[in-house]
Amino acid sequence: MAARTRPARVAFCDAYAATDGAGMMLCEIVRHLDRARFEPVAVLPRDGALVERLRALDCPVELLRPDPPLDRLGGRLLRVGPTGKLRAALALHRYASRMSAWLGERHVGLLHCNQTRAAVLAGPGARRARVPVVWNVRIQERLPAPIVRLAEHCATRIVPLTEDSFACQPRARQLMGRATVIANAVDLARFAPTVDGSAVRAELDLPPGAPIIMSAGVLAPRKGFGVLMRALPPIIGVHPDARLLIAGGRAEADRRDHRAELRALAGELGVGGSVHLLGRRGDMPALLAACDVFALASTHEGQPGVVLEAMATARPVVVTPAAAAGVEHGRSGMVVPEDDPEAVAAAVLDLLARPERVREMGRAARRDIEEHHEVRAMVRAYERVYLELLGEDAAG
Secondary structure (H helix, E strand, C coil), X not given: CCCCXXXXXXXEEECCCCCCHHHHHHHHHHHHCXXXXXXXXXXXXXXXXXXXXXXXXXXXEEXXXXXXXXXCCCHHHXXXXXXXXXXXXXXXXXXHHHHHHHHHHCCCCEEEEECHHHHHHHHHHHHHCCCCEEEEECEXXXXXXXXXXXXXXXXXXXXXXXXXXCCCCCCHHHHHCCECCCCCCECCCCCCCCCCXXXXXXXXCCCCCCCEEEEECCECHHHCHHHHHHHHXXXXXXXXXXXXXXXXXXXXXXXXXXXXXXXXXXXHHCCHHHEEEEECCCCHHXXXXXXXXXXXXXXXXXXXXXXHHHHHCCCCEEECHHHCCCCCECCCXXXXXCCCHHHHHHHHHHHHHCHHHHHHHHHHHHHHHHHHCEHHHHHHHHHHXXXXXXXXXXXX
C-alpha cells in the first residue's frame, strides 16, 4: 500500500457522552494518540460532559442525535414494548443512513465504538459505509442476545479489557476468538505516590491521622457503596475517627437517586458523620493521595480505572472479584467476596493494623501498574489495532 500522506481520521463514538470511567479512558486514548498518524474526531448521539473534555483535547465533536425511542438510555430502551421496539428498529435504520453519510463526508477511516451501546448505535452505519469498526467492550454484563449479535456483526475487531469480559455471554469463546485484549491504564505522572493529599484532608476537615477509606465511581447500586457503608460500623468500633469518602455523580441513564438512598442508609447505620458523599470531583489524584485504603465492592465491572489509579498512587485496594482485574490478592491488594460487609471490614481493619504491610502492598501495586498498565503503552496497543484494520504497517 502506498504511504499515507496525511493522518488517518479515526472517529470515536460514545453513546453516553459522560465522564465516567469509560468516558475518561476514551479521553486518555485521544490525549495520547500519535497525531502524526491519527486525526481524532468524535461523533456523539447526545450532549454531555464528555463533549467539552474531548474538545479541550483538540478533538472535534459533532452531535448526531437518534430519533426516539433510540435516544433512551440503559434498560429504559429495552422496556419499550413490541411497538416501541419496532420504532427503535426503524430509528436505527434511519440512524445508520445518517451515520454512513457522516462517515463518508468526513473521510473517516475507522470507527472506535466505546462500549456496546455505541457499537449497536453507530456500527450499522459504519458497516454500510464500509468503515472498519473497533468494538471496545468496557464492562462485563449480561445483555440480550440480539444486542450482542448486532454488535458482533458490525465489529471488525473486538477489544475487551480482560480475558473474561464475555463471561456472562453464552458465546464467549467465539467472541474472544475475534478479540484483542487491551487492559485499561493509568497516566503515571498524574497518579503517583508523590502526590500530596494534605489539601484534601484540610478541605474536608478530616481529623489529623484519621484512617481514610476512599471509594469512587458513578453512583449506582452495582458499585457496592452500600456494602462499604455497612462495613463501616465495625471499622469505627476500632477506629472511631475513620472516614469513608465516596466520589462520584449520578448515572445519566439511571432515574434512581442513589445518592439519597446512600444518605438514608448512612443515617440508618448511624454513620452519617463518618461518610462524605463528595459528588463529581476533578482532583482524583489528590483524593487518592489523601486516603489510606481504597475500596470498591462492585457486583460487575470491566476493569475499573480508579482501582488502577489507586494502585498507581501506591494505595492498597480492597475489591470484590468483579473489580479485581489487575489486583493480586495478598500482594497488591485484598480480594473479598461480593456483598459481604464483614469481609470488607475485616480486610480494611487488617490493613490498618499493619502499616508496614500497607506500605509493602502500595509499593507492589505501583510496580504492577508501571509494568502492565502505563497509559502510553495502552494507546500504542490501540494504535496497532487501528493500523492493522487500516491495512498499514505499524512500524512504518
